[in-house]
Amino acid sequence: MINARYYPMKGMIRKITLSILAILLYFSNSFAEEASRYSIALFDATAGFSILRDLRDDGFFNSLSTQLRYLASNQEISLTSGTITLTSSLTGSGGTETANFALLGIDGGNHHYRISWQLERGSGITEDALLRMLNLAINSGSHTITDAFLEGIASQSDVHAFTVSYASGESESTITGYTATIEIGPSPRHYFWRTTAELVVLNSFGLINYFINKDANMVDWEYQPNWEGFKRKITDGWCLDTNNFRTNSLYHIYAGIIYYQTARSNNYGPLASFIWSFAGSTFWEYIGEYREQVSTNDQIFTPMGGVIFGEGLRQLGLYAERSMRPGILRGFVCFVLDPMRIVNRQLDRWIGDAFTFNVSFINPAHSIITEAIVERTR
Amino acid sequence: MKRFIIYLWSAQIITALLMSSSFADINTSHDDDSLTLSVITRYSELLHKRGWTTRIDGNTLKAFQFAADYNEINVVISSHRKNTLSTFDVEIRKNEKRNHHIFTFHNNTPEHREKAKTAITAYLISHTISPESATASKSPHFVWFSAGYSRTHDNSEIFPENKRGGYFLSMNYTYDPSRLTGIDRVHLGFADYMTIDMWAVFDNDPQNRNYVNENFFNFDIIFYGTHRQAGTIRNGFRLVYGFYTGMEYFRPGWKDNILLWSHDLYREQPHIQYMIWRAAGWGFSGNWYTPYGLYSLVFMAGLGPSINSSLFAIGWGPNEELARSPLFQSLTGSKQNFYYSTAYPVSLYVAADRLWRFRLSIGYNFCFFLSSDPAIKGEEAYDILHVIKPSAGFYAAENVLVQLNYERWHVHSMLNGDHLSHSWNRLCMELKYIIR
Known part of the structure; x- marks a missing residue:
C-alpha cells in the first residue's frame, strides 16, 4: 500500500506519471545500458516508513533493468562494486517530519561515495529527486561520480548552487565532496497545460468585456451562433476589419503582449512564445469573436506586437526588478510591465521545490559500518 | 669517421641536456x-x-x-x-x-x-x-527620461502658436549588453539588442483638452546582427548592425471621439496617424569616440504592413462621408481616418555629442504608405511623410541635458490621382536625465 500522506498524487494519475518518468529515464543517456550493470539494494531504516518498498511495489524501479533487492532489517548492508544501496529513514515528528535518503556506491574510479539528501515528508518532488540521484549514481559507473555530475547535472539550468571541497595541504589536490542545490519546477507538460489554461482564462476576460460592450460589437456580427454559422466563418476566410484605430493598434497589441508574456513566463523561448501568441490570437478570432469574420490585421498585429512589445517590456520589467529597491513601487512597476511573470512566478513557488544533496567520498571499510549504525539507530 | 664522432658528441650533448635537472x-x-x-x-x-x-x-x-x-x-x-x-x-x-x-x-x-x-x-x-x-556588476540597460514643454503649430509657419502646447514626457530604453563584452566582434541573436522610444504630450489648456496630445512609441528588436568594437573610449568605434523587427506608432490624440471625424478640430485639422509593423528592417547604429567628442549615426530602413491616415479623409461633413473612397468606405460605421497599407519607413539620425558640453543632432524620418487592401479594387492611395528634426542641447551636469528640439512635419497624400500636402511644426524644450 502506498502511504497516502506521502504522495500528493494517487491512483491512475500517479501510475501514469511514474511510468512517464521511468520511460524518460530509460531513454536518457543510454541509461538503460548503464543501469543494467547494477543491482540496487533498498533499505527502509525506519519502521512504519517504507517509502522504498512502496516505490518498488509501485513499479518505480522496473524500467532500470537492474536486479532489485529489498533488505529486511536483519540483513547486512554490503557495499560492493556494481551495487547501489539506497536507504531511507524518517526523522522528526508531527508536522515537521523529514525523509532522509542516502545512496551508497562505488564509481568507475573506484571511489566509495555517499549521496545524501533530505526532503520534507510529503514533498511533491520525492520521485524527481530520487530519479536524478539514481541517474547520477548509475552514470558514474563508467567514470567518476564528479565527472557524472559535471557532464550531467551541472549543465542544467535548474542547478542553483554548487560548492566543492578539496583536501588541503602540500600533497595532491583531491575532491573530498560536494554539495549542490537543484530547484525542481513544474514539468514541461505542466507548463504546456498552464499556458493553455491561462490563455483560455485571458480570452474569457476578453469575452466578458466583449459582451459588456455588446452593442458596439454587434455591428461586426455576420454569423449565427450555430454550426452552420461557424462553417460559413471557416469558408469565408480572413479579411481586413473595420474596427477603429485604437482597437487595432493598441488593444490587440496589448492582448498579444499578454499572450506572449504568458508563454514566456511559462518557460518558453521567444519563438515558442510567438507561436503561443499566435495561437491565443487565433483562439480569440475563431472562438471569442465567433460571430465575426476573422480579421487579418488582428492576426498580424496581435502576435507580432506580442513579440516586439512583450519581449521589450519583459526585459524592462527585469531591469526594474534588478535596479529598484524592493517595495510596493517596484512590485507595481514590475506588475504593470510584465504581469504574467509575476503571477506565474508565484505559481512556480507554490508548485516547485528544491533539494540539496551532498556527495562525500568515504573510506570503504568505514562507510558500511557507519551507514548501518546511523541508519539503524534512527 | 670524423663525421661519426661529431654525431656522437651531438647525441651526448642532447642526452645530457635532457637528463640535467635544470x-x-x-x-x-x-x-x-x-x-x-x-x-x-x-x-x-x-x-x-x-x-x-x-x-x-x-x-x-x-x-x-x-x-x-x-x-x-x-x-x-x-x-x-x-x-x-x-x-x-x-x-x-x-x-x-x-x-x-x-x-x-x-x-x-x-x-x-x-x-x-x-x-x-x-x-x-x-x-x-x-x-x-547572480546580479551583474555591469548594467547593459541604458535609460533616459525627459520632461519639458511642447508646442505644435498646425500650419507651415515656422514658429508654433503660443497658446497651443502641453507638457512633454519622454523616455528611451536601450538594452545593449554586447558593448560590455569588450570583444571586437559578437554575433547578436534575437533580443540581444533592443531600443524603446516613447513620448507623449499632455495638454495644459483646459479649453483644448485632448487637442494635439501627440503620442508616439517605437520598439525595435534585433533578430540577427553583429556587434563590432575597436579602440578605446577616447579613440575608437562601436557598431551594431543587422536585421530588426519593430513597431512604430504615432497619433496626434488619444481618444477616438476626440481625434476622429466627430470632433470639429480634427475634422478640420490635417494630421497623420499610423501604426507600422516593420516586419523586416535593416538597421545600423554607429558610435565613433574621439578626443573631441562622440559622433553617432543611426539608420533604419524596412517595410511592413501598416494602418495610416490620409489628408483626403479630413474636412468631410457628415453628409459628405458617404462620398468617401471605398478605401475609407470599407470602414463604414466606424468613421475612421485610416486605410490599410504597406509602409516603407526609413530613418536617419546623426549626432555630435560631448562637444565640450554641447550636443547637436539632426534626424530625418521618411515613410511611404501605399494602400494595399486587397478587397478594394480600382482605388489607389498613398501618403508620404517627412519629418526633419534638428536639436541642440547643453549638458548642465554630467547626466542632465537641456535640449531644444524642432520638428517639421510634412505629409503628402494622393487619392485616385488627386494630391494634397500639408506641413506643421513642433517645438519642444526638454530636460533630459540620463541613467547609465
Whole structure:
C-alpha cells in the first residue's frame, strides 16, 4: 500500500506519471545500458516508513533493468562494486517530519561515495529527486561520480548552487565532496497545460468585456451562433476589419503582449512564445469573436506586437526588478510591465521545490559500518 | 669517421641536456599547457550548455551571457611544474568577484590528467553556479527620461502658436549588453539588442483638452546582427548592425471621439496617424569616440504592413462621408481616418555629442504608405511623410541635458490621382536625465 500522506498524487494519475518518468529515464543517456550493470539494494531504516518498498511495489524501479533487492532489517548492508544501496529513514515528528535518503556506491574510479539528501515528508518532488540521484549514481559507473555530475547535472539550468571541497595541504589536490542545490519546477507538460489554461482564462476576460460592450460589437456580427454559422466563418476566410484605430493598434497589441508574456513566463523561448501568441490570437478570432469574420490585421498585429512589445517590456520589467529597491513601487512597476511573470512566478513557488544533496567520498571499510549504525539507530 | 664522432658528441650533448635537472625543472611543460587547454575547453562546453558564449585564448577564457542582463566570467590558468608535481594557479572572476585556488597534482601517473581535469573543472563550475553573484556588476540597460514643454503649430509657419502646447514626457530604453563584452566582434541573436522610444504630450489648456496630445512609441528588436568594437573610449568605434523587427506608432490624440471625424478640430485639422509593423528592417547604429567628442549615426530602413491616415479623409461633413473612397468606405460605421497599407519607413539620425558640453543632432524620418487592401479594387492611395528634426542641447551636469528640439512635419497624400500636402511644426524644450 502506498502511504497516502506521502504522495500528493494517487491512483491512475500517479501510475501514469511514474511510468512517464521511468520511460524518460530509460531513454536518457543510454541509461538503460548503464543501469543494467547494477543491482540496487533498498533499505527502509525506519519502521512504519517504507517509502522504498512502496516505490518498488509501485513499479518505480522496473524500467532500470537492474536486479532489485529489498533488505529486511536483519540483513547486512554490503557495499560492493556494481551495487547501489539506497536507504531511507524518517526523522522528526508531527508536522515537521523529514525523509532522509542516502545512496551508497562505488564509481568507475573506484571511489566509495555517499549521496545524501533530505526532503520534507510529503514533498511533491520525492520521485524527481530520487530519479536524478539514481541517474547520477548509475552514470558514474563508467567514470567518476564528479565527472557524472559535471557532464550531467551541472549543465542544467535548474542547478542553483554548487560548492566543492578539496583536501588541503602540500600533497595532491583531491575532491573530498560536494554539495549542490537543484530547484525542481513544474514539468514541461505542466507548463504546456498552464499556458493553455491561462490563455483560455485571458480570452474569457476578453469575452466578458466583449459582451459588456455588446452593442458596439454587434455591428461586426455576420454569423449565427450555430454550426452552420461557424462553417460559413471557416469558408469565408480572413479579411481586413473595420474596427477603429485604437482597437487595432493598441488593444490587440496589448492582448498579444499578454499572450506572449504568458508563454514566456511559462518557460518558453521567444519563438515558442510567438507561436503561443499566435495561437491565443487565433483562439480569440475563431472562438471569442465567433460571430465575426476573422480579421487579418488582428492576426498580424496581435502576435507580432506580442513579440516586439512583450519581449521589450519583459526585459524592462527585469531591469526594474534588478535596479529598484524592493517595495510596493517596484512590485507595481514590475506588475504593470510584465504581469504574467509575476503571477506565474508565484505559481512556480507554490508548485516547485528544491533539494540539496551532498556527495562525500568515504573510506570503504568505514562507510558500511557507519551507514548501518546511523541508519539503524534512527 | 670524423663525421661519426661529431654525431656522437651531438647525441651526448642532447642526452645530457635532457637528463640535467635544470632542464627537467623548467617552469611549464607542454603536457601541462595541454592539460590547461583541455580543462578550459571542457569548462567552455559546460558553459555553452548553460547558455554562455565563450572565447578561449591560450590559457584564458572569457564567457558572457546576455539573458536580459549581462554576466561575465574570466578564467586564467597558469601552470608550474617541478619534478613530479604540477601546480595550477586557477583564477576565476565572475562579474568582478574574484576567486583563486592553487591545485597540485602528481604528473608522473597516468591518471593525473583526468584527476586534474575533473578537480579544476569542478572548482570553476562551483564559482559559476553561485546564487550570490547572480546580479551583474555591469548594467547593459541604458535609460533616459525627459520632461519639458511642447508646442505644435498646425500650419507651415515656422514658429508654433503660443497658446497651443502641453507638457512633454519622454523616455528611451536601450538594452545593449554586447558593448560590455569588450570583444571586437559578437554575433547578436534575437533580443540581444533592443531600443524603446516613447513620448507623449499632455495638454495644459483646459479649453483644448485632448487637442494635439501627440503620442508616439517605437520598439525595435534585433533578430540577427553583429556587434563590432575597436579602440578605446577616447579613440575608437562601436557598431551594431543587422536585421530588426519593430513597431512604430504615432497619433496626434488619444481618444477616438476626440481625434476622429466627430470632433470639429480634427475634422478640420490635417494630421497623420499610423501604426507600422516593420516586419523586416535593416538597421545600423554607429558610435565613433574621439578626443573631441562622440559622433553617432543611426539608420533604419524596412517595410511592413501598416494602418495610416490620409489628408483626403479630413474636412468631410457628415453628409459628405458617404462620398468617401471605398478605401475609407470599407470602414463604414466606424468613421475612421485610416486605410490599410504597406509602409516603407526609413530613418536617419546623426549626432555630435560631448562637444565640450554641447550636443547637436539632426534626424530625418521618411515613410511611404501605399494602400494595399486587397478587397478594394480600382482605388489607389498613398501618403508620404517627412519629418526633419534638428536639436541642440547643453549638458548642465554630467547626466542632465537641456535640449531644444524642432520638428517639421510634412505629409503628402494622393487619392485616385488627386494630391494634397500639408506641413506643421513642433517645438519642444526638454530636460533630459540620463541613467547609465
